[in-house]
Amino acid sequence: DGATKLTAYVAPRASAEATGRPSPRHVGGTEALAARVRGMGGAAWALVVGINAYHHAERLNYAVADARAVAVALPGFGFETVRLLLDDEATKGNIERVIYGEFKERMKPEDRLFVFFAGHGISVRLPRGGEEGYLLPVDADPHRPELTAIAMDEIRKMGKRVNARHVFFAIDSCFSGFALTRDITPEIVTDLEIASALEEPVVQVLTAGRKGQKSIEEGGHGLFTRRLLDGLQGLADREGKGFVTVTQLAAWLSPRVARDSAGRQHPQYSALDGEGDFIFVLPHAKR
Template identity: 30%
Template sequence: MVEAIENRWAFLVGINHYRERQQFPPLNFCVSDVEAVQTLLQQVGYTTVCLHDGLDYSEPRFPEAKNIRAELQSLCSKVGPNDLLLVYFACHGTRQGDGQPRLIAWDTRSINLDETAIKVRDVEDWLRASAAKRLVLLIDACHIGTGKGGRSLADQEFVRQVYELAEGFHLLAASTDQQQAWEKSGHGVFSYHLLQGLSGAADLEGKNFVSVNDLKRYVQGGIARWSVESGYEQRPAGQSDGDLGDMILVDYRQRSRPDVSSLLGVTSQVAEVARGAEKVAAVERPISSSQRRFYQNSLTRKQEELAALEGQLGAEINAMDELKLTRQIEILLQQIEKLEQQLR
């Protein structure tokens, strides 16, 4: 017998940087995406497991492929039949090789994708093998894609039967299998709308909860509008099966809604970056001649420091030193970018 949701669990993975930097260019906002989603979900009662490359390399939740597999399989073994399990990835995705959608881990090797990347099919299999009857898979990566009636929502038995007792498997991916998934202004475009929707914006009917279908409609509609306005092509893809009703993802009937502005990154830069190739449009700012000299001198020093670090990175070093240098380079690149913006 299906019961109301007992526990809500979330497994979150965000990866900005990759060991093979040439094959998998760095992304900007995957870590901030998962941290914001984690904060929101914890506020509405989820127990979360979060892996991202802002953690120390020695941490068991650093997003190497083996850690992702082990942590997800461990969580799947713990959830109960009346639980909801939500899994969310923000990272590079690919269909290279045999055409199967794969998620790129920190240590994925392009020459051996079959063993070192995470197959979306495997993630789905692990979820379905768990005891949980309510499964949601959200993927903000490139190339992955895959009932209202006449009853009143004031009817509590209707809410119970259609929402609280709903079960099934739902997948929502950031783009179709032929498209890029873009980043913009502090978050992935998909993740930005995801955060807005989960915080309550997707509740267009005033139910005080957000269901899976609410979220799908909100994210798909929001990205469609963004795509028209920006000129960048992105269309979310979804899949559902085995569902009996429309399960509740976040419930605000007995708790206040979070302040989504505190979760979303704020930046003066307007940037479109594919979880893939990069295209940046900077905001122009007038500066004085003295400010310009200061910024130019600072930029020169930062560029010299960057060249020195890149030289060290080209030498034979171990994985830990490589990771530390990569993070230092990331910080320098961000500083250089800000200085270049000021000089434009």
């Protein structure tokens, strides 16, 4: 049935003194806004995919460990439903069934959807110019991506087809396929922007790197995923408000991955549709 046993992963949480961040007491904005964010209505859904053992592509080392770590962390952020697909479970059919069947049929307009994918991504040159990016499920044939892989344009469509207000794809793969913003937004987001983000719909994507770059794996995890988890543990919450928007997360993560990889990996961000912003309420702020 695709159920997978999870093992616990706890990212180290740096103290306010060590990071220079304010304490989680909500600094720099109104308590009313902080309470409003913490009390966001709607359910939070997550699909987490990790693939090491590909049928027709090079094996990866830590994609499964990355997926497990993300899946274990998500309930702390208020995700009631976390579906984990690993290796042979992560077929194109199963991925689409979870999103379009299991999730879509039960979602409501105020809900949120987070999709994490750790695996291969490829870029294919198009006959009339340009390129198209694809995510490779475990059963994908890299030589026939149109038939067996998930096109990046399909990612945009997935986000628009589901009945969720906020949709965020975090993809630990490097490829091209649509315009991704290189100048990521500032790490500080105003209260007015956050209040607006709560109401406006959005589909956002954050990828591990550009075309031609490799997602670096070291220390038991991919660099992108390690920094993603660090940011969500609170390091991206520079004002200590108790929550992190995806634009803040992208702005915090991108330069650090570029630095830690000595310039070999540059995460890419884009809002594919809508004007809102996906918001993660940090575990320590839920009290």
